[in-house]
Amino acid sequence: MPSSLLLLKSVLFLHPKPHSFPLSHITAMSTQTKTRLRGVVFDMDGTLTVPVIDFSSMYKAVLGETEYRRIRQENPSGIDILHLIESWSPDEQRKANETILDFERRGLERLQIMPAAGAAELCGFLDSKKIRRGLITRNVKQAVDLYHQRFDIMFSPALSREFRPYKPDPAPLLHICSTWDVQPNEVMMVGDSLKDDVACGKRAGAFTCLLDEKGKYDSDDFAKVDLEPDFKVASLAEVHSLLETNFDLMP
Structure with missing residues (x-):
């Protein structure tokens, strides 16, 4: 099914908007009738894996110290380096991508x-x-392949940044829904990034769960964000009970 058609269908099947609590207080969404959940899509870096990339250092290496500070101040929720460099000249993009790949x-x-x-x-x-498992990452395919090989936990589909457009565009999540032949409102997106993972899930019409192990999103920087997840957890262990409490998990 074309992504554009599936996106239209996702709008028609959007789940009710969660209550507008402060982000730090969102832990669950209670409903009288449990919604059927048929798939969970995960982010990889910082969600399935321990964070190993020093993103601040990477951004500074690509942008320079002064430009990094300016952009960071304008975008407290985070820098979208991949989209940012798309407007650069081919030579600048090549150098930036080489730096990013080196860090990765x-x-x-x-x-x-x-x-x-x-x-x-x-x-x-x-x-x-019998709940399907998918993966969407802005990292490269090599990282996804290594994850599968090293930990023997498979995700299908598993989309890396070679799939365009990448998060926060909803296209990769809609592609997975199409592959699974399910509606976006039967799927949950789980990730540690508000601007990438939650945005991707929301735009697709899926449920969203923000993983915030260190309470990063409890800071004042995110007190007035327009984008709110349906659920917020401090560990993946909490997702287990969250799913059983809030969803119909019958295959």
């Missing part, structure tokens, strides 16, 4: 799965319920 390659050497009661346990629970 070094990150691959330190790739670690989320600790106990995290990714492996949650994926096992989803498998027991």
Whole structure:
């Protein structure tokens, strides 16, 4: 099914908007009738894996210290470096991409799965319920392949940034929904980025769950954000009970 048609269908099947609580207080959304959930799509870096890339250093290396500070001040929710460099000249883009890839390659050497009661346990629970598992990352395909090989936990489809357009555009999530033959409002997007993962899920019409292990999104910088997740958790272990409490998980 074309992405444009699926996007139209997702608008027609949007779930009710959650209550407008402050972001730091969003932990669950209670409904009288549980919604059927047929798939969960995960971000990779910082969600399924322990964060290993120093993004601040990477952005400074690409942008320069002064420009980094200026853009960071204008965008407190985070810098979208991939979209930012798309407007640069071909030579500038090449140099920027080389720098980004260098940071990512070094990150691959330190790739670690989320600790106990995290990714492996949650994926096992989803498998027991016959809930599909997908993955969307802005990292490269090599990183996804390494994750599959090293941890023996498979996601399908697993879309890296070679799939265009990438998050926060809803296209990759809509592609997964089309592949699974499910509606976006039967899927949840789980990730640690408000601007990438939650935005992608919301734009597609899916449920969204923000992973915030260190309380980053409790800061004043995010007190008045327009974009709010349906759920907010401090660990992947909390997603297990969240799903059982709020959704119909029958296959």
